[in-house]
Amino acid sequence: PISCGGEGLLLCASPHLHRIMRLLLVTLTALCAAEAHSAALRGGRNALLLWTPDAPAGSYAGSKTVLGETVYAKVVQTEQSVMSVALSGAVSLSCDAEEYSFDPRTGEIHIAHMAESGDCVHDALEEYGVTMDSIKWDNVQNRITVEMSYKLLHFTIDLEHDELELQLPQLDESTSIAEAYQLRFGSRLDESVPEGSYSGATSVFGQSVKGMAAFSSAAGTLDFSVSGAISLACDDEPYTYDGSGSISLTNEDVAGDCLHDSLEAYDATIDEVSYDAASNSVTVVVDAFLSISLTLQHVDGHGLPIILDQE
Numbered sequence: 001p002i003s004c005g006g007e008g009l010l011l012c013a014s015p016h017l018h019r020i021m022r023l024l025l026v027t028l029t030a031l032c033a034a035e036a037h038s039a040a041l042r043g044g045r046n047a048l049l050l051w052t053p054d055a056p057a058g059s060y061a062g063s064k065t066v067l068g069e070t071v072y073a074k075v076v077q078t079e080q081s082v083m084s085v086a087l088s089g090a091v092s093l094s095c096d097a098e099e100y101s102f103d104p105r106t107g108e109i110h111i112a113h114m115a116e117s118g119d120c121v122h123d124a125l126e127e128y129g130v131t132m133d134s135i136k137w138d139n140v141q142n143r144i145t146v147e148m149s150y151k152l153l154h155f156t157i158d159l160e161h162d163e164l165e166l167q168l169p170q171l172d173e174s175t176s177i178a179e180a181y182q183l184r185f186g187s188r189l190d191e192s193v194p195e196g197s198y199s200g201a202t203s204v205f206g207q208s209v210k211g212m213a214a215f216s217s218a219a220g221t222l223d224f225s226v227s228g229a230i231s232l233a234c235d236d237e238p239y240t241y242d243g244s245g246s247i248s249l250t251n252e253d254v255a256g257d258c259l260h261d262s263l264e265a266y267d268a269t270i271d272e273v274s275y276d277a278a279s280n281s282v283t284v285v286v287d288a289f290l291s292i293s294l295t296l297q298h299v300d301g302h303g304l305p306i307i308l309d310q311e
Contacts, residue, residue, distance in 0.1 A: 055102055056109065056137045060144045060159035066090070073157045075135075075144055085111070085121055093124030102137070109135040109144070193217045193241055194275045198282045198296035204229050211294040213282055217241075224259065230288055232262035239273075247273040247282070 061074040069090035076084045084096045098121055099112040113119040114132065125132060133147040133154075144159040194215040201210040209228035216222065220240070225233040237259050238250040251257035252270060263269060268288035275282050282296040 054139065055104065056142075056144060059162040061162055062157050062159040063089070064155055064157040066153065066155045071148075071155075071157060073146055073159055075146075075159055083111075087124075091125075091128045091130055093121065095120035095124065107137045107139060109137060111135070192243065192277050194247070194280075194282055197299045199299050200281075200294050200296040201228075202292065202294055204290070204292055209292055209294065211284055211296055213284070213296055215239075226286070226294075229292070230266045230268060230286065232259070234258035234262060241275065245274050245276065247275055249273060 056075075057077050059074065059076045061072075063070055063072045065071075071090050072088045074084075074086045078084055078097070081099060081101065083098050083100055084094075085098055086094045098114075098119075101110045101112060102108070103110075111121055111132075114121050114125075116122055121132070129150060131149045133149055134145075135147075136145050137143070138145065142161045146157045146159065148155055148157065194213075195217050197212065197214045199210070199212045201208055203209070207229050209226065209230070212223075212225045214223040219236075220238055221236045222239050223235045224237055235258075237257075240248045240250060242248075249259060249270060252259055252263070254260050259270075266288050268286055270284065271287050271291070272283065272285040280298045284294045284296065286292045286294070
């Protein structure tokens with residue numbers, strides 16, 4: 001706020017200046033937000049660990065005293081869509097491996113089998129005559145609120161995120177972005193299809209074999225080349241991807257197709273083309289008298305392997 005008394009009088013005399021300053025503040029705020037997002041992207045694996053998650057992840061704990069009785073609660077996401085739930089004090093239960101679903105629109109968490117007899121949470125709550133009315137996650141506060149009822153008494157417990165409880169394996173150069181994302185948030189980063197350029201090399205009896213593949217998922221085609229023990233270069237080869245790792249080269253067996261004819265010249269076949277979403281890599285196995293396995297790593301626009309800074 002700008003005071004209209006004393007030294008602030010000159011500013012107050014100019015309403016146009018007020019509007020300019022307000023516009024400047026809004027612009028600076030937008031620029032800072034954009035730079036923060038850009039820095040997170042540049043930060044690579046470790047930046048992912050600092051992002052605010054878009055779903056509950058890790059450990060949450062809290063307590064509530066009702067009529068002199070304290071209830072302690074703890075929820076820990078042990079793996080994707082699985083959590084452990086513990087209550088102690090006036091109500092006691094300890095349930096591991098409870099399946100759950102999360103609605104990102106409302107923040108509601110639903111324990112899948114809580115209404116079923118034989119489920120750990122269901123049976124423990126039934127023993128105490130307690131119901132768990134709702135579980136909701138606040139993405140702004142990264143907090144879980146549990147609503148419970150006992151007879152005519154209704155109460156809530158706020159569970160705060162416990163950063164110290166979020167134990168992650170040490171990240172190193174072999175950890176992909178997708179793996180870091182999954183460790184932090186418990187869900188897969190959308191790297192479910194091969195896209196862009198991949199390259200790699202191997203050695204066969206002292207002779208280097210290099211491979212390059214460039215995928216366009218929108219066109220459903222790839223450019224594929226191999227040099228060394230065998231040599232081929234084929235553009236716009238159609239392919240299909242089944243979503244679970246297997247890539248099929250559509251025209252591999254069609255005479256007149258570049259890939260078919262090039263392989264036939266070496267009496268070679270491609271036994272396997274597969275995609276690993278976790279490492280964002282492609283493996284090509286070529287049979288040319290002996291089996292040659294090429295692992296192609298995702299590369300940037302200059303043909304350099306993408307290795308993100310660990311800092």
